[in-house]
Amino acid sequence: MSYQIEGLTLAITDMSKMLDFYTAVFGIDFTEQDMYSSRLYAGQWGDLKLLFCPAELAQNSAEQNRHQFDILVDDLDQILQVAKSHGGQMMSHVTEEGGFRSVGIYDPDRNSMVFKQKL
Numbered sequence: 001m002s003y004q005i006e007g008l009t010l011a012i013t014d015m016s017k018m019l020d021f022y023t024a025v026f027g028i029d030f031t032e033q034d035m036y037s038s039r040l041y042a043g044q045w046g047d048l049k050l051l052f053c054p055a056e057l058a059q060n061s062a063e064q065n066r067h068q069f070d071i072l073v074d075d076l077d078q079i080l081q082v083a084k085s086h087g088g089q090m091m092s093h094v095t096e097e098g099g100f101r102s103v104g105i106y107d108p109d110r111n112s113m114v115f116k117q118k119l
Contacts, residue, residue, distance in 0.1 A: 007049035010111065011058035015041070017087050017108035018052060024086040025079065065111040076101050076117035083107075083115075 012018045019041060022028045028043040028050065041052040073079045076094065083105050084090070091104030091112060102116040 005048065007051060008045075009051040009053050009058075010109075011055040011062075012052045013055045013109050015039075015052060015054065021083070021086045021088060021107050022050075022052075025083050025088070063110070065109075067111075069113040071113055071115050073115050073117050076103065076115055079115050080105070 010018075019030055022043070022045075023030065026045060028045055030041040030043040030052070033040045033042055036057060038054055038057045040054070040057075043050045043052075080088075080090075080094075080103060087108035089106045091106060094101055094103045096102075096119065099119050100116045101119060102114055104112055104114050106112055
């Protein structure tokens with residue numbers, strides 16, 4: 001059996017901050033879509049279709065995500081600066097381990113991700 005993840009929908013609490021963060025940090029261009037009597041935002045994140053859905057519409061009351069992305073980057077310091085200037089918060093300090101420099105970041109809705117740069 002083979003499979004491929006085609007898309008990801010995130011339930012969003014603060015839409016404007018999340019659109020700003022993902023556009024600035026990952027260069028995602030979002031388009032507004034009217035669906036289910038609400039505004040959703042679709043974009044392309046690499047090969048992944050990304051959809052931002054208002055948390056109320058998704059009936060999601062979680063205060064923090066239940067997933068975490070590990071994202072390989074070329075320049076950890078640069079991406080960290082951009083992330084922090086667009087509402088990202090560091091989870092801890094930058095570490096060096098297993099051939100990588102890495103740091104955990106929360107996006108504006110407190111979804112966690114780890115940025116990793118090969119040493």
